[in-house]
Amino acid sequence: MNLNPxxxxxxxxxxxxxxxxxxxxxxxxxxxxxxxxxxxxPQVVVKPANTFEVSEILKVSNKYKIPxxxxxxxxxxxxxxxxxxxxxxxxxxxxxxxxxIDERNLQITTEPGVITQVLREAVxxxxxxxxxDPSSMGSCWIGGNIAENAGGARxxxxxxxxxxxxxxxxxxxxxxxxxTGANTLKNSTGYNLTQLMVGSEGTLGIVTxxxxxxxxxxxxxxxxxxxxxxxxxxxxAVSAIFRAGIIPSALEFMERDAIDWTLKFVDGVNxxxxxxxxxxxxxxxxxxxxxxxxxxxxxxxxxxxxxxIDEVLFADTDEQKNALWKLRRxxxxxxxxxxxxxxxxxVVPRYELPKLLKGIKEIGNKYGFQSVxxxxxxDGNLHVNIIKGEMTDDNWQTQVPQGIREIFELTIGLKGTxxxxxxxxxxQKNYMDIAFSKVHxxxxxxxxxxxxxxxxxxxxxxxxxxx
Amino acid sequence: MNLNPxxxxxxxxxxxxxxxxxxxxxxxxxxxxxxxxxxxxPQVVVKPANTFEVSEILKVSNKYKIPxxxxxxxxxxxxxxxxxxxxxxxxxxxxxxxxxIDERNLQITTEPGVITQVLREAVxxxxxxxxxDPSSMGSCWIGGNIAENAGGARxxxxxxxxxxxxxxxxxxxxxxxxxTGANTLKNSTGYNLTQLMVGSEGTLGIVTxxxxxxxxxxxxxxxxxxxxxxxxxxxxAVSAIFRAGIIPSALEFMERDAIDWTLKFVDGVNxxxxxxxxxxxxxxxxxxxxxxxxxxxxxxxxxxxxxxIDEVLFADTDEQKNALWKLRRxxxxxxxxxxxxxxxxxVVPRYELPKLLKGIKEIGNKYGFQSVxxxxxxDGNLHVNIIKGEMTDDNWQTQVPQGIREIFELTIGLKGTxxxxxxxxxxQKNYMDIAFSKVHxxxxxxxxxxxxxxxxxxxxxxxxxxx
Numbered sequence: 053m054n055l056n057p058x059x060x061x062x063x064x065x066x067x068x069x070x071x072x073x074x075x076x077x078x079x080x081x082x083x084x085x086x087x088x089x090x091x092x093x094p095q096v097v098v099k100p101a102n103t104f105e106v107s108e109i110l111k112v113s114n115k116y117k118i119p120x121x122x123x124x125x126x127x128x129x130x131x132x133x134x135x136x137x138x139x140x141x142x143x144x145x146x147x148x149x150x151x152x153i154d155e156r157n158l159q160i161t162t163e164p165g166v167i168t169q170v171l172r173e174a175v176x177x178x179x180x181x182x183x184x185d186p187s188s189m190g191s192c193w194i195g196g197n198i199a200e201n202a203g204g205a206r207x208x209x210x211x212x213x214x215x216x217x218x219x220x221x222x223x224x225x226x227x228x229x230x231x232t233g234a235n236t237l238k239n240s241t242g243y244n245l246t247q248l249m250v251g252s253e254g255t256l257g258i259v260t261x262x263x264x265x266x267x268x269x270x271x272x273x274x275x276x277x278x279x280x281x282x283x284x285x286x287x288x289a290v291s292a293i294f295r296a297g298i299i300p301s302a303l304e305f306m307e308r309d310a311i312d313w314t315l316k317f318v319d320g321v322n323x324x325x326x327x328x329x330x331x332x333x334x335x336x337x338x339x340x341x342x343x344x345x346x347x348x349x350x351x352x353x354x355x356x357x358x359x360x361i362d363e364v365l366f367a368d369t370d371e372q373k374n375a376l377w378k379l380r381r382x383x384x385x386x387x388x389x390x391x392x393x394x395x396x397x398x399v400v401p402r403y404e405l406p407k408l409l410k411g412i413k414e415i416g417n418k419y420g421f422q423s424v425x426x427x428x429x430x431d432g433n434l435h436v437n438i439i440k441g442e443m444t445d446d447n448w449q450t451q452v453p454q455g456i457r458e459i460f461e462l463t464i465g466l467k468g469t470x471x472x473x474x475x476x477x478x479x480q481k482n483y484m485d486i487a488f489s490k491v492h493x494x495x496x497x498x499x500x501x502x503x504x505x506x507x508x509x510x511x512x513x514x515x516x517x518x519x
Numbered sequence: 520m521n522l523n524p525x526x527x528x529x530x531x532x533x534x535x536x537x538x539x540x541x542x543x544x545x546x547x548x549x550x551x552x553x554x555x556x557x558x559x560x561p562q563v564v565v566k567p568a569n570t571f572e573v574s575e576i577l578k579v580s581n582k583y584k585i586p587x588x589x590x591x592x593x594x595x596x597x598x599x600x601x602x603x604x605x606x607x608x609x610x611x612x613x614x615x616x617x618x619x620i621d622e623r624n625l626q627i628t629t630e631p632g633v634i635t636q637v638l639r640e641a642v643x644x645x646x647x648x649x650x651x652d653p654s655s656m657g658s659c660w661i662g663g664n665i666a667e668n669a670g671g672a673r674x675x676x677x678x679x680x681x682x683x684x685x686x687x688x689x690x691x692x693x694x695x696x697x698x699t700g701a702n703t704l705k706n707s708t709g710y711n712l713t714q715l716m717v718g719s720e721g722t723l724g725i726v727t728x729x730x731x732x733x734x735x736x737x738x739x740x741x742x743x744x745x746x747x748x749x750x751x752x753x754x755x756a757v758s759a760i761f762r763a764g765i766i767p768s769a770l771e772f773m774e775r776d777a778i779d780w781t782l783k784f785v786d787g788v789n790x791x792x793x794x795x796x797x798x799x800x801x802x803x804x805x806x807x808x809x810x811x812x813x814x815x816x817x818x819x820x821x822x823x824x825x826x827x828i829d830e831v832l833f834a835d836t837d838e839q840k841n842a843l844w845k846l847r848r849x850x851x852x853x854x855x856x857x858x859x860x861x862x863x864x865x866v867v868p869r870y871e872l873p874k875l876l877k878g879i880k881e882i883g884n885k886y887g888f889q890s891v892x893x894x895x896x897x898d899g900n901l902h903v904n905i906i907k908g909e910m911t912d913d914n915w916q917t918q919v920p921q922g923i924r925e926i927f928e929l930t931i932g933l934k935g936t937x938x939x940x941x942x943x944x945x946x947q948k949n950y951m952d953i954a955f956s957k958v959h960x961x962x963x964x965x966x967x968x969x970x971x972x973x974x975x976x977x978x979x980x981x982x983x984x985x986x
Binding site: 093154156157158159179201202203207208210211212214215216224228230233234235236237238239240241242243244245247248250251252267268291294295297298299340341344346395397399400401402404408428431432433466467468469470471472473475476487489490491492493494495497499500502503514 | 529622625668670706709714718758762781868869938955958961963965
């Protein structure tokens with residue numbers, strides 16, 4: 053792809069001289085996310101200021117048939133925002149304003165480049181809650197959360213990003229601008245393009261404004277860390293807690309290795325773990341009535357005591373709670389800092405977790421890789437970090453993809469799927485045939501084609517390579 | 520359209536002699552729903568037994584290019600299941616089995632022809648809740664709820680049908696069969712065809728199995744009936760209750776006329792209403808802790824007492840509660856039994872309800888029609904029944920559609936939309952241009968075309984007639 057001076061001039065005319073970059077440092081900086089060590093710099097980076105400029109850029113992309121990728125916080129875990137064919141990278145960093153917090157209707161209208169935690173804190177000041185909390189919420193953006201349908205620790209009680217998106221202003225790949233829906237809680241008016249856009253990984257349009265649902269803030273919570281002698285029993289306890297009639301606000305699983313590595317990685321967190329402990333559950337309940345939460349915590353204790361566990365850590369100060377959450381949120385980064393890795397984002401119905409965990413370990417033994425597992429056990433979402441460690445490059449390239457394929461075949465067999473919250477993006481696309489029939493994949497590809505007839509917007513993602 | 524003997528034989532071969540009908544009585548019986556007094560009998564009614572037979576029927580439809588309509592309980596309020604071009608009517612009545620209630624994963628797998636209340640009662644026996652409760656739940660089917668994205672009284676706390684649909688087995692218009700998603704709470708794997716299917720009114724495929732999310736049953740509730748001197752203050756109170764930090768499980772609005780007519784229509788419900796009362800709110804809170812519910816009920820009382828109200832009726836026996844709900848659920852039928860009518864299903868952000876109500880009355884005055892309003896005020900969803908009464912046929916045909924157009928322009932201006940839970944179907948399709956730009960409508964029409972290249976499945980719905 054040759055971005056000739058005519059094209060660059062057209063782009064410069066749209067965004068202004070200060071917001072177009074072709075230098076190597078900038079291009080490289082916008083060419084990666086948090087997926088493995090991948091690097092795919094765009095040939096030019098533009099930083100539009102508003103919806104109109106995004107639209108004009110996409111008209112240029114169509115006129116010259118240039119691959120164009122919307123770029124957010126670059127915290128993605130499936131390579132969704134990587135400019136794999138070069139072309140134009142549209143950084144959405146200037147879309148960083150909260151437009152309105154509507155306390156009367158419990159809604160927020162925001163631009164997509166707002167950091168998720170910043171948005172959460174802004175609404176919390178008004179006594180409101182935006183409950184979606186990806187582990188990366190301190191750095192990821194709302195726009196990326198929408199693109200990947202991000203989840204997080206509180207999804208099991210409060211739902212994922214899609215459950216909070218009411219309406220989106222979207223620049224379609226053609227440059228046309230639409231609002232996908234209405235600012236209402238209910239909507240039976242035509243096809244649900246809002247939900248089609250959520251999780252479409254920047255392939256069907258670029259979100260330029262989002263209207264999100266808010267709920268009243270909960271004032272209290274209780275946090276328990278439960279050490280299990282057997283990892284599979286920790287998984288079994290997950291389903292048992294729900295069957296006791298409790299919906300925790302978080303129910304997180306961490307394998308022994310995950311905690312050990314993370315304790316070395318983060319400062320200021322002290323947890324003593326006996327040698328015989330294989331896994332932990334971090335369990336939170338929240339609400340407005342402390343006495344009810346204590347009742348629920350006791351019910352949870354009663355459930356977990358039916359398994360082989362060590363002493364339960366009951367976090368009752370903010371300091372203790374923050375330390376435990378810091379530990380949990382750092383697991384991903386800690387595990388990855390140890391070795392070259394590949395991550396998969398398996399999800400199954402929650403009762404099937406023990407089978408999934410057991411199967412993953414067996415597949416690892418068969419193909420000779422170690423895996424560290426952790427994640428949102430409450431909704432059956434287990435992140436599997438496959439560690440290169442001492443494995444040869446050759447085995448890493450040939451054996452591991454085969455092992456991943458078997459892991460996904462296992463999740464599909466358990467009525468789960470490939471990705472719970474990270475998306476397919478680049479790195480999982482060639483496994484899509486496991487989850488979908490040819491007819492089904494073609495249907496999705498044809499949807500892509502009607503939104504994006506010239507295939508300019510984020511091409512080469514989600515769909516498997518041609519054989 | 521001529522259904523020649525060759526076509527009828529092909530259909531008979533698929534479903535068997537006992538399940539194909541061409542007699543006038545049967546055709547007429549399958550040619551209406553609850554929308555006005557419309558009647559559009561299909562030319563032939565078939566009653567397939569399973570997914571394979573539905574698929575084979577649609578292959579015949581494609582081969583001979585025959586309009587084909589899936590028919591459910593015929594309780595629809597927008598004419599979505601009417602065979603407006605004749606052709607084949609596929610009654611889904613033999614898909615009436617609950618396949619599995621999975622207590623370990625809090626999911627139910629069901630066929631679409633199960634009555635919503637039957638499904639709710641079946642899961643309640645296991646201590647579980649399927650919280651979606653359309654007013655017609657005693658007769659409507661889950662399949663129709665999915666087709667129209669049905670809501671109901673509890674949607675403001677628990678969400679609508681789309682929030683409970685995890686996965687669908689669908690026969691596409693071409694006859695191909697897919698499962699749209701996975702049986703998981705989280706899913707970031709390709710485009711969300713599950714949510715595209717929900718609310719698509721039987722135009723993109725025929726649902727043959729559905730996996731729905733369940734939640735633990737709540738054991739207690741408290742119900743209040745609050746009479747307001749001013750109808751607009753009743754609407755204002757709706758938003759005030761939420762701002763007090765309470766999420767009621769139901770918050771229903773009924774105009775004076777709605778209650779008066781309904782009291783005459785139903786037996787065994789006694790409510791004394793002072794002459795100066797213009798509207799009522801029916802307010803429910805639910806949960807597992809009765810003492811908390813009493814606290815919330817007191818908070819609600821505190822909020823509504825800031826408005827001009829009459830004595831609040833506090834329902835504390837099951838008998839009283841059932842009577843009040845019977846009253847509320849019968850409103851639609853009662854109002855309609857009085858006169859020829861047209862119904863619109865407006866929805867706006869809830870704080871805008873007073874403006875919506877005021878505007879509807881002004882538009883009625885302008886065009887000379889009476890309207891009776893009631894509905895799910897908690898989520899801004901107001902059903903407007905326009906009453907023919909003494910209006911001339913000529914005015915009914917010419918003035919009322921213009922008035923409806925103005926009502927919809929008002930809802931759009933308030934950032935609402937055309938339908939909250941009834942769908943667009945046949946009767947609202949020519950108002951779609953108010954809500955959507957040409958580009959947006961064309962995008963939806965192209966989605967329809969890739970699912971249904973021969974336009975055989977439920978043609979003539981949702982999209983406006985060509986000009």
